[in-house]
Amino acid sequence: MDSVIEDIRVRKILDSRGNPTLEVDVITWNGFGRAAAPSGASTGVREVVSFPTGGVDGIIEEVEDIISAELIGMDAEDLQEIDLVLKEIDGTENLSAIGGNTTVAVSMAVAKAAAASYNLPLYRFLGGNMPSALPFPLGNMINGGAHAGKNAPDIQEFLVLPVGADNITEAVFTNVAVHRRIREKIAAKDPLFTGGKGDEGGWAPNLTNQEALEIQATSCAEISDETGVLVKPCLDMAASEFWDADAEKYVYAKEGVKRNTGEQVDYVNDIINTYGMFYVEDPIREGDFSGFSELTQKAGKNALICGDDLFVTNAEILAEGIEKSAGNSIIIKPNQIGTLSDTYATVNLARTNQYVPVVSHRSGETTDETIAHLAVAWSCPIIKTGAVGGERIAKLNELIRIEEEMSNPEMAEIKW
Ligand SMILES: C=C(OP(=O)(O)O)C(=O)O
Numbered sequence: 001m002d003s004v005i006e007d008i009r010v011r012k013i014l015d016s017r018g019n020p021t022l023e024v025d026v027i028t029w030n031g032f033g034r035a036a037a038p039s040g041a042s043t044g045v046r047e048v049v050s051f052p053t054g055g056v057d058g059i060i061e062e063v064e065d066i067i068s069a070e071l072i073g074m075d076a077e078d079l080q081e082i083d084l085v086l087k088e089i090d091g092t093e094n095l096s097a098i099g100g101n102t103t104v105a106v107s108m109a110v111a112k113a114a115a116a117s118y119n120l121p122l123y124r125f126l127g128g129n130m131p132s133a134l135p136f137p138l139g140n141m142i143n144g145g146a147h148a149g150k151n152a153p154d155i156q157e158f159l160v161l162p163v164g165a166d167n168i169t170e171a172v173f174t175n176v177a178v179h180r181r182i183r184e185k186i187a188a189k190d191p192l193f194t195g196g197k198g199d200e201g202g203w204a205p206n207l208t209n210q211e212a213l214e215i216q217a218t219s220c221a222e223i224s225d226e227t228g229v230l231v232k233p234c235l236d237m238a239a240s241e242f243w244d245a246d247a248e249k250y251v252y253a254k255e256g257v258k259r260n261t262g263e264q265v266d267y268v269n270d271i272i273n274t275y276g277m278f279y280v281e282d283p284i285r286e287g288d289f290s291g292f293s294e295l296t297q298k299a300g301k302n303a304l305i306c307g308d309d310l311f312v313t314n315a316e317i318l319a320e321g322i323e324k325s326a327g328n329s330i331i332i333k334p335n336q337i338g339t340l341s342d343t344y345a346t347v348n349l350a351r352t353n354q355y356v357p358v359v360s361h362r363s364g365e366t367t368d369e370t371i372a373h374l375a376v377a378w379s380c381p382i383i384k385t386g387a388v389g390g391e392r393i394a395k396l397n398e399l400i401r402i403e404e405e406m407s408n409p410e411m412a413e414i415k416w
């Protein structure tokens, strides 16, 4: 009774790039949940469709009525059933009728309303009896590729992971210390650097990939020494973005270098060994399971080889990856698959096969903090959600609050 849905509101709001997105309110007899959908710039081709043709404006008039007609009167606790109804309302394989961003915002708002109906925080409602592990924050330091201007590096994200942090506060402030140090080093190298940032709050400098790698590595080493908290360099290469399908080469425009798949595998393996990379996401283009598998064989003991565009949070595609030993980690973005139930199924499959699940933001975000709760509830040991910027710190600060609330908090164990 407490969690029976009484009303649903859908509105158009801004995301961090200034694009429209959807926010959904779900009101139950004794609770309220609000969630908003993010959006990607370097999206995987097998993701569900965010919005149908016409975007948010094309659906905003009718979608509230369509969803309300089915969901009002249902119990928000029955999340799996509600997710099935959402998929039925859409009626397509890839959620292209009402959009995966619509379904995911409703799905998350329903879960939050159910939790609120019983006065529970979302991480406890979903995670059961008192989860106590906090994820390590994978913080974005330098932006390139589709997330920055044309003079920035080809590699999309230079990230860091404070693996030596004892608690979440120490972890997020260590990341910020590296972020500041990196700015100083960029400015020392390029007197014209304006301090401009990319979509996820990392610096957007006029540097080659090589220069950015050096600055990232030395900043990590210096901050590790100064703070005593070991912080490791990581990357999201988003390699599909610079794969030339006709030439069958990875095109590094900044350096004027082209690499075939074998050369790309060797290049990434060298980077992992040279800089002690802890984590490399999408080092190989989407669809190339064998390239992923070759790199995982070479480097997978030393580093996490993570699939984002490769897996698109889809359990069926992950199953194919597991069978082919492609990667040892997976990015988890709820709006790539469209509902919380399907997101959870993918996390579960990953965990039972020793793939490290990394809950992630999108490059276009809102101040919605839901993913912080998902990472804790589902024991995902890493969360990728930037280091600075209002829409990024919304999640990081929520983790600080969650840690404060726990009776015996500890940092998660990252093992594979
Ligand atoms: C967060 C990412 O970017 P986007 O949201 O643009 O896919 C990513 O590629 O991991």
Ligand SMILES: [Mg+2]
Pocket: 236, 238, 281, 282, 308, 309, 331
């Ligand atoms: Mg990615």
